[in-house]
Amino acid sequence: MKNGLIIVGVIAILFAGSIWWSKSLQKSDPEIISRNGLHWHPTLEIYVKGEKQEIPVNTGIGDQYAAQPMGMSPIHTHADANQGIIHMEFEGVVRKEDTKLSKFFESWNKDINSFGSNVFMKVNGEPNTELGNYEMKDGDKIELRYE
Secondary structure, three states: OOOHHHHHHHHHHHHHHHHHHHHOOOOOOOOEEOOOEEOOEEEEEEEEEEEEEEEOOOOEOOHHHHHHHHHHEEEEEOHHHHHHEEEEEEHHHHHHHHHHHHHHHHHHOOOOOOOOOOOOEEEEEEEEEEEHHHHOOOEEEEEEEOO
16 A cells, blocks of 8 residues: 555656646747747738849749758748748747848849849838848738848
8 A cells, every 4th residue: 555655656746746747848039939939921012223033933943952851941932922922831949040031042043142242121111230040920012132
């Protein structure tokens, strides 16, 4: 009987400890946006000396991404690229770093300065100086103007 109580006590302690340990792993990390993936759609317009540039269809999709989930970069375009729509489709843990505008340019095999170094940026109609470091969000309207 005494051994049974000891076993029950040990099990209770292990159970309580596992709950505490599990909770400690779930503490908020300010760099994590989502632990369960995300599906966002910012838009991007690029102008060079006033002329709108086309963002190619299927940017970030192709053989070079075959090893990635879904066979594409998590940041890519589809047939609606002519509207400037960027698809951000992540699985699992998503960090702020993953959502930076520079990541879209990487999937396009370009640098943000590919169109020129004198660039002015607006996000949702407001001037923004973050350029490639800007962390895109669902519904953002991003405009880059190169002079």
